[in-house]
Amino acid sequence: MTPTLKDVALRAGVSTSAVSRTFTDGASVSDKMRKKVEKAAAELGYSPNFIARSLTTRRTKLIGLVSDNFYNPVFLEVFDRFTRALQDCGLRPLLVNLSNETDPENSVRMLQQYSVDGVMVVSSTLPPEFSKAFRDKNIPVVNTFGRHATSPDVHVVGIDNVAAGRMAARELVSRGYKSIAFLGGPKRATSTLDRLEGFRAEMAQHPDIAFTFSFASAYSFQAGRAEILRIAEHGLAEAYFGGDDVLSVGILSGLQDLGKGVPNDVGLLGFNNMEMAGWENIALTTIHQPIAQIIASSVELMVAMLENPDRYPEARLFPCHVVERKTLRPIQSR
């Protein structure tokens, strides 16, 4: 049905090699030949079949985009940016939803069957074995939003969660709150654990300030809300660092139900700076994670790995910053 190389060659009265060469850049073809071939191709509406091409070039330009998080609003931005950035490099995202998959084997096999050139593991909750499973099959992999380790086995790009935790604590301290709590995401998420570590380290510098912590059952509105309501039974802290923004909006909602004013009765600091955090009826003060930079860097790294698959693994970490809105009281000068 759709025309092939051969059809074009026939119509132009040239060899198939000639046609192939006019469609692969850097190949040696005379102007006259190119004109002739392009004319025939245009008349037939031909364009080269990437799949067949990949058989000999061993490049499909397919990139597996695997994630287990399809319900956090920041992922809208994540998917948008990833797809565009990949498209701009002539790469195509093959989407893989890991939501109810615990074993890397299946995904690895599947992506191998499609001969993807590389895979981006986009998750802050997936265990590192996932990324390693790809690397072990010699598939280039970058773990975006992954956990930074002192000696990474696998390319990681994201933020330093320990530093982010420290930043959060410092921020709350600077506002003069005298009892401060960490209300993290699920305990199994390494991102939460790392942030807690940093948070705790910073709080250790301030023995005069009461410090407590707990975990919500998920990074979700309902989990945040439920947890703050539970905590309230035993007494609230003066300020909370919420595991992420949707969790924090849940906390906000719980606080509202409890009749607590924010930021005067209780302060709240979120994490991520998702779009809705900036909505006027939410106005969450939060720590911005530089998603645009992280994703741009992730695909740059992927492109570099396609050039040189044996690249020495690195961790690319981007700094966060707090964006001031209305859920934290002003900085107190002592």
Place this chain on the structure above:
Amino acid sequence: MTPTLKDVALRAGVSTSAVSRTFTDGASVSDKMRKKVEKAAAELGYSPNFIARSLTTRRTKLIGLVSDNFYNPVFLEVFDRFTRALQDCGLRPLLVNLSNETDPENSVRMLQQYSVDGVMVVSSTLPPEFSKAFRDKNIPVVNTFGRHATSPDVHVVGIDNVAAGRMAARELVSRGYKSIAFLGGPKRATSTLDRLEGFRAEMAQHPDIAFTFSFASAYSFQAGRAEILRIAEHGLAEAYFGGDDVLSVGILSGLQDLGKGVPNDVGLLGFNNMEMAGWENIALTTIHQPIAQIIASSVELMVAMLENPDRYPEARLFPCHVVERKTLRPIQSR
């Protein structure tokens, strides 16, 4: 690097056809042969290369998932459900972001180059030419959330927007509001136009009730907020039907700034029933669009088209229903 058919054949001491056949179901292979081949394959860690296979079978099992909407929270659910449903049928979504693409040609060519088996156009705002461009190249296409026409050229699954508009008007009327407004999405979106048509038709039945309408510049929080603030300068209606939920949350926020109580001063009805509409601090009364059913049906239809590409086009429309929360006052019995 990765083992091929030939490697397995060699190790098992059989022909490549035999190996191929043990991996394609329905093919004729003796038990003994199958055992032998499976053993060799397992030892080498072989699994068939889909790309090479597709060359002869003319089936890639790749489905283009094209959308231009990466910033509406309902699309989280949409992507999650689509990827899972496709995966369950052994199909793979190739994601295409159309956000800054106006010409179908590029997308068609690109997806043709990857020999996708079909494409799902997932959008309520894309012009119908997009879907038709695929059909014209004989690529099976279903337009999810597309516009229903009396004689569709292309398979459409979604809702009847005219009926939804009528339902919205009826709902607001039933609450006894005496001046009612339609505050739609961007005027170029056919979904908005269709809903307006239904809304207006229903309002025509109630000449005693004041009816006005206007359009926000986008389906977004800021657009909704800006529009309601603009309208307020000339006086507010008693109740609004917002183009979609995020628009409606914007309206809600604007109303709040204006010091208007909802639902007592002003009523608000949303559309979509996105997850956050149910959050306690939003509690938006809204019209639920049966996304789960729409998507399940879309991929069922796609699977059917893969069997029979010449299937006569149909429109599959699902009914909506209103979900009661806190932005509309109770039904008034006259």
Place this chain on the structure above:
DNA sequence: TAAAATTTTGCAAACTATTGCATCCTTATA
């Protein structure tokens, strides 16, 4: 047990492209 029917197997030709090598054609150099 022999012939017929059926199932299993392998050969070789696809599928759509790329590419190393050899040949042919140009152009530049002396």
Place this chain on the structure above:
DNA sequence: TATAAGGATGCAATAGTTTGCAAAATTTTA
């Protein structure tokens, strides 16, 4: 103008699989 150098072209092999056809092996039937 003859020769060298370089660029353009085509042939044929190759990538990893499937599949129609014929041959071989097995099972059924009489």
